[in-house]
Amino acid sequence: MTNRITAKPEIHFGKPCVAGTRITVQSVLELVNEGLTFDQIIKDYYPDLTIEDIHACLDYAIALIAAEEINLAGTSS
Secondary structure (H helix, E strand, C coil): CCCCEECCCCCHHHCCEECCCCCEHHHHHHHHHCCCCHHHHHHHHCCCCCHHHHHHHHHHHHHHHHHCCCCCCCCCC
16 A cells, blocks of 8 residues: 555544645545546645645555455345
8 A cells, every 4th residue: 555645543533644634535536526637636625735646545445445345235146
């Protein structure tokens, strides 16, 4: 996992943030979901971020989903 994402109990109750900032991965992902470009996110919302930081947020979310155990109720093997 990238060292660009950290989680510290004293910052946003332990939610994952971009290292060295108080910007949560969730906040960045919500802006990406709204259709903003990486450049717009940096220019209009978080000038302290880099494009690599935004990629790290996406990578973090992908890794989280990849590691998630899926249990489908009502299905048989």
